[in-house]
């Protein structure tokens with residue numbers, strides 16, 4: 001059984017009064033290793049056992065469950081997967097055993113009014129294919145397990161007897177690569193819980209099938225390699241792969257898979273998602289001359305044409321969501337015009353005095369209204385720069401550095417491996433070519449803010 005501790009962490013950042021720091025009270029939840037995973041062949045990249053963190057629900061929420069996929073990029077070739085297998089992204093051996101539960105995972109009614117008393121689970125990500133693969137690589141010297149699908153199944157099998165099997169209501173969620181997992185496994189969860197109301201949420205997981213600024217489909221090629229290497233295709237939605245029988249790997253893109261998903265779905269995404277900006281719209285390979293460097297660093301440095309390009313990206317995102325939004329009595333969305341990435345896991349963006357809003361509605365309220373059918377939630381923001389509530393990860397004015405330190409909770413889940421992580425993340429910084437290892441986003445800011453100080457004080 002998990003032992004839970006509320007630890008007081010005083011985090012002092014070096015960036016002065018503009019910082020939005022992590023709230024002082026943190027709920028830390030112990031890791032549960034899935035011992036039975038061996039029987040299912042469910043292993044992390046390096047062969048270690050998969051794991052999750054469970055914080056029990058109580059009161060009226062005791063039969064409700066949130067399952068949240070951890071995010072953290074992908075690996076789509078042997079080199080990047082072998083590297084990853086030696087980090088917390090590919091092995092539970094290197095993971096912190098305590099996870100921070102905040103935002104949508106918080107147990108505090110005033111910070112998470114709709115889900116605080118639910119059973120809340122964080123599924124650790126260690127396969128590198130959004131919990132989607134089922135394959136293996138083995139030669140004389142190296143071995144890699146691509147078993148994301150099996151990991152998903154093993155965790156569910158472990159949770160069913162712990163109460164999930166008797167769930168009344170469930171919400172499958174996740175951010176970034178984990179937000180993509182929500183698309184991949186939404187139907188599967190609904191099938192496994194026929195007597196429960198199952199709904200799904202993707203936070204920053206609506207990765208667009210878009211050309212980059214050099215008119216190449218960089219992301220398509222990236223996912224095609226991933227799907228092939230990790231044996232993902234057979235686990236994709238069958239109706240979708242039949243429909244796209246010539247390019248079944250397209251079903252890894254949420255916008256193509258979406259219309260084949262049955263349970264009600266909520267899409268939470270920033271229209272100018274910084275990960276998509278840096279890896280789909282303007283990957284380093286599409287900006288060899290570095291014309292976008294300034295704009296990526298501070299949107300006040302974007303020229304008119306670049307702003308137009310960003311607006312075009314937003315338009316295409318809204319277009320991809322359009323047919324979906326027509327059916328919004330059951331389905332919902334919150335697309336804010338921010339330079340953000342992942343907004344449900346950290347308290348500052350989920351629900352706080354100055355958290356992001358559209359039409360004065362916070363993300364926590366929008367998701368709750370949708371889940372509980374209180375109000376159709378179809379919130380689409382006006383285009384940049386009209387929204388003043390954003391927590392932008394890229395400054396939008398020359399003197400605006402307010403939110404540079406609002407790190408996603410998944411990046412703050414501990415410190416055991418901080419230095420290793422800093423080193424690894426650094427390797428995949430935005431200005432280096434993408435070569436398989438895509439670790440989401442905060443490498444962007446390592447040069448500019450003092451993460452190290454944050455981590456160091458976290459240890460205390």
Ligand SMILES: *[C@@H]1O[C@H](CO)[C@@H](O)[C@H](O)[C@H]1NC(C)=O
Pocket residue numbers: 002003004005028030098
């Ligand atoms: C986590 O579990 C370990 C081993 O059971 C235990 O020693 C530790 O105190 C727990 N930590 C917390 C914060 O619950």
Ligand SMILES: *[C@@H]1O[C@H](CO)[C@@H](O)[C@H](O)[C@H]1NC(C)=O
Pocket residue numbers: 025108109110111
């Ligand atoms: C819940 O959060 C509120 C607002 O941050 C805080 O005042 C309160 O002490 C918290 N309650 C618990 C039990 O931690």
Ligand SMILES: *[C@@H]1O[C@H](CO)[C@@H](O)[C@H](O)[C@H]1NC(C)=O
Pocket residue numbers: 078079139140141142
């Ligand atoms: C096994 O594969 C790895 C990764 O491609 C390679 O570095 C290594 O040399 C291979 N070993 C053998 C024995 O082929």
Ligand SMILES: *[C@@H]1O[C@H](CO)[C@@H](O)[C@H](O)[C@H]1NC(C)=O
Pocket residue numbers: 036157158161
């Ligand atoms: C693990 O598997 C064994 C044998 O199949 C089963 O008896 C046991 O209940 C399982 N344990 C858990 C925690 O699922």
Ligand SMILES: *[C@@H]1O[C@H](CO)[C@@H](O)[C@H](O)[C@H]1NC(C)=O
Pocket residue numbers: 165193194195
């Ligand atoms: C669902 O509910 C029905 C009727 O109450 C029951 O017979 C069935 O066993 C339940 N199924 C599951 C998977 O709990």
Ligand SMILES: *[C@@H]1O[C@H](CO)[C@@H](O)[C@H](O)[C@H]1NC(C)=O
Pocket residue numbers: 293294297298395397398399
């Ligand atoms: C990045 O932006 C900051 C201001 O936010 C500026 O001081 C710095 O020179 C910029 N760096 C580059 C490479 O443009």
Ligand SMILES: *[C@@H]1O[C@H](CO)[C@@H](O)[C@H](O)[C@H]1NC(C)=O
Pocket residue numbers: 258259323324325326327
């Ligand atoms: C919306 O509903 C219509 C009619 O029921 C259906 O044809 C269409 O496929 C749905 N769109 C999506 C994205 O589910």
Ligand SMILES: *[C@@H]1O[C@H](CO)[C@@H](O)[C@H](O)[C@H]1NC(C)=O
Pocket residue numbers: 359361374375376
């Ligand atoms: C539903 O949301 C709209 C727009 O946010 C708001 O004007 C309306 O009052 C809400 N209705 C209810 C019943 O909460």
Ligand SMILES: *[C@@H]1O[C@H](CO)[C@@H](O)[C@H](O)[C@H]1NC(C)=O
Pocket residue numbers: 422423426427429
């Ligand atoms: C991070 O990368 C920069 C240049 O890309 C390099 O100068 C720096 O030493 C790296 N830091 C670490 C910790 O690897």
